[in-house]
Amino acid sequence: ISLPHLSCQEVTDKHDWMSQTVKERLREAVKHGRCEYANPGRKGEFRLRFIHKGEVFLTDCSGKKLVSAWNINGEEEEEEVGMLDSAAIHTVIVVDHSGSMRKSDVPGYDSRIEAVYDCLIRDHIEPRVEQLRGKETLQQQHVVSLVHMSSSPTIVLDRHQVNEDLIPTIRATMTSPRSHGHYVPALDAVLDLLRPSRVNKEKIFIFFLSDGVPSDHIDRVCCHGVFVWKSFTSHRTNRQFLRRCPGNSACRRAVVDEVTTECLQKMRLIGDIYGRDRVFVCTAAFGPSDQDYEVLEKMSKVLPNSSFQKLGLSSNCLRTAFSSLTTTVTALCSELAGATLTNRTVKKDTMDGAAQRAESIDLAQGWDFYAVRRREGQLPRGDNMTVLGKYKWDFASKSLVFHAIAADVEGFVHRQTWFGEGSERFAFKCMEVSRQLVRDRLLVTPTGPQLVAKSSKMQEQANTLKDIMPFFHVQGEAHTLSLLFNRRLQGPDAWNIHFLPSYAYELRDNSFHDGIAWVYVEEELEGKFTKWNSNNGHVKNQRKLKDCVVCFQNPRQVRLSCGHAILCLDCLQNCLRSNDSCLLCRKRIEVHKNKLLAVSPAPQATYVAPHASSSLGAILEDEEDEEGEEDEEEVLTYEHGNEVVNIDDIPQCFSHFTYQVSDGIMLVCDLQGVWNATDGFLLTDPVIHTSKKIDEFKHRSNLKLEGMKKFFESHTCNVFCKKLGLKKPNL
Numbered sequence: 001i002s003l004p005h006l007s008c009q010e011v012t013d014k015h016d017w018m019s020q021t022v023k024e025r026l027r028e029a030v031k032h033g034r035c036e037y038a039n040p041g042r043k044g045e046f047r048l049r050f051i052h053k054g055e056v057f058l059t060d061c062s063g064k065k066l067v068s069a070w071n072i073n074g075e076e077e078e079e080e081v082g083m084l085d086s087a088a089i090h091t092v093i094v095v096d097h098s099g100s101m102r103k104s105d106v107p108g109y110d111s112r113i114e115a116v117y118d119c120l121i122r123d124h125i126e127p128r129v130e131q132l133r134g135k136e137t138l139q140q141q142h143v144v145s146l147v148h149m150s151s152s153p154t155i156v157l158d159r160h161q162v163n164e165d166l167i168p169t170i171r172a173t174m175t176s177p178r179s180h181g182h183y184v185p186a187l188d189a190v191l192d193l194l195r196p197s198r199v200n201k202e203k204i205f206i207f208f209l210s211d212g213v214p215s216d217h218i219d220r221v222c223c224h225g226v227f228v229w230k231s232f233t234s235h236r237t238n239r240q241f242l243r244r245c246p247g248n249s250a251c252r253r254a255v256v257d258e259v260t261t262e263c264l265q266k267m268r269l270i271g272d273i274y275g276r277d278r279v280f281v282c283t284a285a286f287g288p289s290d291q292d293y294e295v296l297e298k299m300s301k302v303l304p305n306s307s308f309q310k311l312g313l314s315s316n317c318l319r320t321a322f323s324s325l326t327t328t329v330t331a332l333c334s335e336l337a338g339a340t341l342t343n344r345t346v347k348k349d350t351m352d353g354a355a356q357r358a359e360s361i362d363l364a365q366g367w368d369f370y371a372v373r374r375r376e377g378q379l380p381r382g383d384n385m386t387v388l389g390k391y392k393w394d395f396a397s398k399s400l401v402f403h404a405i406a407a408d409v410e411g412f413v414h415r416q417t418w419f420g421e422g423s424e425r426f427a428f429k430c431m432e433v434s435r436q437l438v439r440d441r442l443l444v445t446p447t448g449p450q451l452v453a454k455s456s457k458m459q460e461q462a463n464t465l466k467d468i469m470p471f472f473h474v475q476g477e478a479h480t481l482s483l484l485f486n487r488r489l490q491g492p493d494a495w496n497i498h499f500l501p502s503y504a505y506e507l508r509d510n511s512f513h514d515g516i517a518w519v520y521v522e523e524e525l526e527g528k529f530t531k532w533n534s535n536n537g538h539v540k541n542q543r544k545l546k547d548c549v550v551c552f553q554n555p556r557q558v559r560l561s562c563g564h565a566i567l568c569l570d571c572l573q574n575c576l577r578s579n580d581s582c583l584l585c586r587k588r589i590e591v592h593k594n595k596l597l598a599v600s601p602a603p604q605a606t607y608v609a610p611h612a613s614s615s616l617g618a619i620l621e622d623e624e625d626e627e628g629e630e631d632e633e634e635v636l637t638y639e640h641g642n643e644v645v646n647i648d649d650i651p652q653c654f655s656h657f658t659y660q661v662s663d664g665i666m667l668v669c670d671l672q673g674v675w676n677a678t679d680g681f682l683l684t685d686p687v688i689h690t691s692k693k694i695d696e697f698k699h700r701s702n703l704k705l706e707g708m709k710k711f712f713e714s715h716t717c718n719v720f721c722k723k724l725g726l727k728k729p730n731l
Contacts, residue, residue: 022069028052030063032277034268041067044583046566053275054198061566072273088141088202089329090159092190093120096210097148098181100287106313112211115315116286117174121167123322128162131330139163141202145193146170149186149210151179151219158193180215183295184259187266197274203332204279206270207325211287214295216259222251229255260295267302280328281306284321288313344459346426349417360443361413361433369435369444370412370507372405387412388506388516393472395479400472400504409447410434412505414519421457422685424700428453430521450524454685463517468504470699471520471685475502478668478686481658488657488724494647496680497654500525500673522684527674532651535670535687535701537710539652550575550583561593645719647675651683653720655711660726666690667708670701705731 033052041047046061051072058068101113109115125144132138139161146157156173160166190206197204218229226245229252233240245251271279283300285293289312300308309324311317351366363369373386391400409432420427430453433444454471461467482497489495500522507517533539548554554568562582567575572594580589651671658668666688673683687699689707703710709731717728 022066025053025055026050026057026059026066026069029055029057032275033057034272034276035063051272053278054273072269088143088200089205089332090143090145090194090197090202091205091207091325091329092145092147092193094147094149094186094190094206094208095120096181096212096286097150097154097175097177098211098215099178100181100211101177105288106315108315111177112286112313113174113177115318116209117170119315119318119322121170123319124326125162125167125170127323127326128329129164129166132162133164146173147186147189147193148173148175149181149183150177151182151185151215153182153186153189155189155193159196180218181210181212182216182219183210183214183263184216184266187263187270191266191270191273194270194274202278204270204274205325205329206279206281207284208281208296208299209284209286210296211285212291213293214259214263216262217252217255220255220258222255224251226251228252260298263295263299264302267299271303276303277305279303279305280332282321282325283308284318285310286313286318344426344457344462347417349415349419349429351417360436360445362443363413366416367444368414368416368509369433370414370505370509372409372411373508386508388508391504391506393476393502393504395476398473398476403503405432406447408434411444412507413444414453425454425456428455430519451521452524453519453521455520463507463512463519465504465518468518468520472502472504474686474688474699475499475684477666477688478658478683481661481668482654484661485654485657489720493680494675494677495650497650498680498682499686500682500684525674525682525684527676527682529672529674531670531672532648533655533669533671533711535689535703535707537707537714539714559595561590562587649718649720651681652715653718653724653726656715656717656721656726656728657724659708659711659729664708664729665692667711669707669711 029050029052033050036049036051038047038049038058047067048059048061048063050057050059050063054072056070056072057066059066095113095116097113101116102111104110104112106112106115109118128142132142142162143159144157144162144166145155145159148154148156157169160169186208194204218227220227220229222228222245224245226243228243228245228248230243231240242252267281281300281303283296283306285291285296285308287293289310293308293310297308300306309317309321311321349366361367368385370385370387373388387405390403390405392403393399394401411433413431413433415429418426418428430451431446432448432451434447435444456462456464456467479499482499486496503521505519505521507519508515509517511517548556548566548568548571550567550571554570556565557568558572559565560567560572560582562585564582564585566583575583576589576591581587582589655667655669655671658666667690668686668688670685670687671681671683672685673681675681687701687707689703689705689711691705691708712728712731715728717726
């Protein structure tokens with residue numbers, strides 16, 4: 001593919017690619033796109049190429065500094081006109097229409113194609129039409145395309161809305177199969193159908209069904225210019241033979257491999273143009289079980305959100321495949337339903353922490369005050385914002401129980417602006433207070449610990465009991481598993497994992513639905529906040545794109561004396577034997593100035609820092625990377641007996657432990673909070689991935705089995721995993 005090149009300066013001058021929007025696109029490409037090693041720079045420096053949603057980003061070896069960027073095939077960015085909502089879904093169904101689909105070997109049907117159409121309509125189209133009946137807006141966002149795959153593909157449906165007219169339209173498109181089933185032209189037709197998806201955010205489902213191998217090789221010549229797969233009839237024996245060439249079987253194999261490669265390239269191109277995170281692919285083999293379906297299986301492995309199903313000639317398996325497609329689309333619709341909710345317009349807090357921790361707080365400076373309602377007392381006249389009750393989550397009964405408010409507490413204050421945010425919630429300062437009147441101004445004095453209130457970013461869900469209950473259940477289940485983990489680990493207090501107790505305040509506030517606001521509250525954490533892992537596979541001290549630039553297998557483990565961190569220990573030793581200079585800057589390596597980096601996975605799970613103190617180890621590396629790269633993450637070591645262990649390994653082990661102890665039903669991750677040698681880990685806001693439908697854990701952060709896979713893809717078992725006898729599953 002010929003790609004026009006734009007220098008970094010041209011990009012800056014013409015399109016302002018280094019604006020915040022392009023930086024976000026680069027981060028998205030690093031996270032979801034395809035990564036390749038690019039050609040070295042003019043001075044021999046290593047570079048990476050990221051391809052995502054039709055754009056190519058050329059970066060330095062860290063993946064952070066943009067060198068150049070361009071569109072695939074040099075296409076100009078299309079104007080985003082009539083952009084659809086992110087909840088829109090385009091389903092493209094490719095059905096094999098070759099002559100073999102006329103065979104009548106499916107029980108209960110006259111032909112294979114009749115079975116396909118009947119199951120398609122009954123188990124996919126009809127349920128979706130019924131689901132969207134009467135919902136005109138969603139019908140416009142959900143469209144279906146249908147391609148007949150033969151020698152030349154036929155697009156019989158082009159973005160037809162999922163409504164009552166879709167069923168008779170599909171029935172009318174059923175024709176008698178003929179000729180061969182060519183994969184490559186059919187995939188080209190899919191690319192043509194998806195062209196409008198370049199300028200909207202719709203999700204793309206591709207269902208590719210065939211009863212055999214691609215037939216594209218029949219019309220192709222080998223390197224000798226011979227149609228090696230075309231047959232001719234012998235005049236002597238009246239039998240058919242394949243044409244011969246100097247290569248014979250080798251040429252035939254090469255032509256087949258060429259077709260397979262093109263099919264995989266087409267699938268990869270779809271992911272590159274429209275986004276690997278937006279495209280869902282299912283390839284289905286509907287034919288005799290002894291047939292070769294290697295190409296279909298390989299096509300399903302190109303993109304991450306893909307699957308392959310070998311159905312045989314069973315109509316029940318075919319119905320199950322279409323039902324599974326319907327379930328996947330329906331589940332995604334439910335997941336994207338949150339995208340149609342209204343975002344809350346809440347400003348970020350600009351007050352410094354010292355002002356918020358003052359002995360007296362002026363309510364006029366952006367605070368809401370709720371008076372405590374006493375059964376025996378009367379509220380001041382006109383004070384309609386009150387505390388109706390305080391509740392604490394009971395781990396034993398798994399429910400909210402009434403919790404008495406201290407006698408000296410006269411009210412509850414809640415900050416109007418947020419100081420922190422996550423993917424789903426805002427965090428607000430709040431506290432219990434007593435009040436006093438000073439010079440006609442109402443001041444309040446904190447009477448308890450600093451609190452943090454967390455509420456949804458969506459207007460319809462904010463401060464509702466339905467929204468906060470899943471967080472209580474998740475935190476409660478994580479707490480139960482942490483108690484079991486601490487007992488099994490049998491380590492010092494510094495190894496123990498605890499989760500914050502959580503509370504709920506029921507407030508009378510007419511600005512919320514039904515005049516009631518439920519506020520989810522935790523005590524504020526004291527210490528350095530750390531995120532040990534996330535719900536999508538990220539692990540602290542295990543960053544991507546940090547492979548050794550020589551072997552590309554081990555992580556970078558050493559920062560050289562010149563400042564470059566590019567080698568693992570093995571490659572450093574080899575480099576010192578052959579050449580004692582840095583591969584990037586050619587400066588001489590001074591061995592005594594090299595520094596060990598805190599990058600996992602490492603050959604050992606134990607890290608010993610030079611000159612480490614007796615109780616808390618030192619930070620191995622805290623210098624800044626060149627050209628604005630972020631600091632290397634620090635590694636905390638803790639001395640216990642005769643061993644020095646990496647404290648960061650314990651949360652990763654806990655996540656692994658929760659999967660094994662629950663028999664693979666759930667996995668606790670997104671572990672974040674503070675640690676000290678006295679109290680151990682004090683964590684908040686965990687996430688539970690579960691493979692079963694459990695209403696208590698139903699929230700957007702629950703990525704189910706996919707989240708479990710992402711965790712174990714990045715997880716490396718450590719000394720604590722071995723201590724507990726944990727085994728890495730094969731998901």
